[in-house]
Amino acid sequence: MATTAQDIQTPKAKLPPGPRKLPYIGNLLSFRSDPLGYFQQLQRTYGNMATIHIGKMPVVLLFRPEHVRYVLVEHPRFFSNSGLQQDGNSANEGLLTIDGVQHRQQRRAVQPAFHKKQVEGYAEVIDQYTQELLENWQIGDQIDVSRDMQALTLRIISKCLFSVDLSHQLQALSSVFNDMIGSQGSIAEDALNIRIDNPITGYGKRMAATRQLDMLIYTLIAQRRASKEEYHDVLSMLLEAPYGDDPEVKLNEKQIHDHILTFLAAGHETTANALVWAFYLLSQHTQVRAKLQDELRNVLNGRVPTVEDLAQMPYLNWVLDETLRLYPPAWFQARFVAQECEIDGVRLPVGTLLMLSQWVIHRLPEVWGDPDVFRPERWDAAQGENIPAGAYFPFGGGPRTCIGMPLAQLEAKMILATVLQRYALQPLPGYVPGTQPLITLRPKHNLCVTLLPAYSSDMKEQWTLLTRTANNNVSTHAERKGCLGAVLSLFGI
Ligand code: HEM
Structure with a gap:
């Protein structure tokens, strides 16, 4: 039976050791001030597992690749996703947070949209929208890449999965998603479970954003129901999806809404972040960038990449993997224990909240050797590096592996290849990305860059452009809030 947030009791069992907790708030302050650093420090201190308290609720952190295998791949039925969504009911019947038979049935219903051939068909949309974005980019411009990637991936996912072109609503919608995903709850909200719905609380902002998205999504469903045209997209699959044993009983309006919201949210922010981090890392590792650009030139020679081309570009793959x-x-991924089980000799009672962190496990020194080094070559199978199963799981694993993985990989590789054939992205002077680990991991400061020619061997030309753009504060793109924010933050404003 699925466990819901309401069922969760503080388990009385002996959980793994962990840091001392404060009354009421537990370890919330340390967790909130630097979750990534805190998790890593806990792993170093406690080894395989640790227990922290978010408010009164214990959370068991699992730090080993074998734990990832146990939870995601070998015993997924012992664990539940339902109840992980805390705020009201915005998307709690979407694919990410339903369990059991319902999950299997509904995942199967939309799976055809993610089959290899179908996903390859999305390449046309990815190419068209990327080209349209790049029409606004000129050598020498200052660009807020974070913002542009978020808008681009949102436009792509909406078109591929729901056949709508959101080009006119993109900026507004991106900011609604930012409020939904990016505004953190206060200590009172998180520790004491207090929810105040007004415009200044994190909860209130998320609720306002959710209401706007609800309106958009219910309109989309109504328009589709009224349409005479035939579609073969995720929306049409959801409208036809059965609910339960009776094929005549279909998903209701709220269930369809929750699926759409899940796909939109999970399907754009993640890919946008991956792209932004890749552009940033490449800007810091010029030899890697040069190697990748060589591969792009050899295989594509300026052409738009096709699906077949991508198979010929291993280095691009490794850059993305790395x-x-x-x-x-x-x-991180979270699960509630739905059936009592034992991991590493510790009995975990029903209702225990578990977390597996990609951030920590992807950086275990005993697995990766030089975990903090950006080294795409480590993915070269010919070099025979042995990466144990469960040590690398950016898309999760087992029956709940990210359904959008093939689309995300295609999209990220096509966009990287297209952009990098034209431009070298040079972050504004003094740029330090920082990390903002909320639902997804994004840079704390938007990545703002100057666009330089990709293959300019003429260093003088690059230097002239850099100094010219550094003096040119009135660039339209620089006026964008994110870039301006990055520049101001250099002066501590
Ligand atoms: C780089 C991009 C992406 C990353 C890193 C990523 C990561 C993940 C991870 C780790 C999970 C597992 C969550 C869990 O088990 O708790 C997941 C699930 C999911 N992802 Fe993605 N994702 C990405 C792109 C996408 C895209 C493009 C879509 C849209 C089609 C998408 C839709 C979903 C959905 C619907 C689930 C739930 C699957 C299920 O439970 O059956 N994701 N994703």
């Missing part, structure tokens, strides 16, 4: 290792957009 980016997702160092900066996994999904930096």
